[in-house]
Amino acid sequence: MKIMMVGDVVGSCGRRVFSKYTKKLKQEKNIDIVIVNGENAAGGKGITEPVLSELYGAGADIVTSGNHIWDKKEVLSFIDREPYLIRPANYPFDAPGKGYCIYPFKAQNIAVINLSGRVFFDVLDDPFQKADEILNEIKNDASIIIVDFHAEATSEKLALAYYLSDRISALFGTHTHVQTADERILENRVAYITDVGMTGPADSILGVKKEIIIKKFLTAMPQKFDVAEGRGVYSAAIADFNDSGEAKSIERILIYEE
Numbered sequence: 001m002k003i004m005m006v007g008d009v010v011g012s013c014g015r016r017v018f019s020k021y022t023k024k025l026k027q028e029k030n031i032d033i034v035i036v037n038g039e040n041a042a043g044g045k046g047i048t049e050p051v052l053s054e055l056y057g058a059g060a061d062i063v064t065s066g067n068h069i070w071d072k073k074e075v076l077s078f079i080d081r082e083p084y085l086i087r088p089a090n091y092p093f094d095a096p097g098k099g100y101c102i103y104p105f106k107a108q109n110i111a112v113i114n115l116s117g118r119v120f121f122d123v124l125d126d127p128f129q130k131a132d133e134i135l136n137e138i139k140n141d142a143s144i145i146i147v148d149f150h151a152e153a154t155s156e157k158l159a160l161a162y163y164l165s166d167r168i169s170a171l172f173g174t175h176t177h178v179q180t181a182d183e184r185i186l187e188n189r190v191a192y193i194t195d196v197g198m199t200g201p202a203d204s205i206l207g208v209k210k211e212i213i214i215k216k217f218l219t220a221m222p223q224k225f226d227v228a229e230g231r232g233v234y235s236a237a238i239a240d241f242n243d244s245g246e247a248k249s250i251e252r253i254l255i256y257e258e
Helices: 011-029 049-057 073-077 127-138 154-163 210-219
Strands: 002-006 033-037 062-064 100-105 108-116 144-150 170-174 184-186 190-193 198-201 232-241 247-256
Touching: 002 011, 002 144, 002 170, 011 033, 011 049, 011 198, 011 232, 011 247, 033 144, 049 062, 062 108, 100 127, 108 127, 127 144, 127 154, 144 154, 154 170, 154 190, 170 232, 184 247, 190 232, 190 247
Parallel strands: 002 033, 033 062, 108 144, 144 170, 170 190
Antiparallel strands: 002 232, 100 108, 184 190, 198 232, 232 247
């Protein structure tokens, strides 16, 4: 089975690029399931119901998120009834939504777990302990287990991947909007990449207009972050799994619009 994780979709440019390439890649690469991080998909921060529908219509099967999941307050009105929109599982227990989902595909169940890092982040519950808890709950419910670890520190991402390496099928890092070139198979079974990257404006600084970020560095003053426009970049990773849930390969995808 082939599963593609698409890196953080940013704004209308990201949605356009996601729509432009996803179905084509599914056909060309024989991809079965598409997971996309959509926490920046609505105006650069947060997600709305129409934007979620747009992602599904463009080829997404499961939508993960991160620290910007609550930035559009309307998400509170629909997150509890969306079975395949998930938020970091290590938010406090009474937060809306859920931190993992089980996605049925043909004769298999695929679990997708969303976790948030704590290094350089607002401190949430321990992602290592939360992963233990969830994996104990679902150990008999899914043959393939995917983790979207939305985190800043490379060491934290790799540490979690090794910690879970005997219990998961893949760990895809998200959040930094910069694709890393360290895709590999850990312990002969787990597909890993530190960060899948960004699907959004290519000629930007992490999706934001360049001049805004430059001004922030020059002045050290707060700035309103406006999403850039223009040509886009599509960032993803594709992992192939055997019937036992072990990763056989992982491939990076990085496409710049002409």
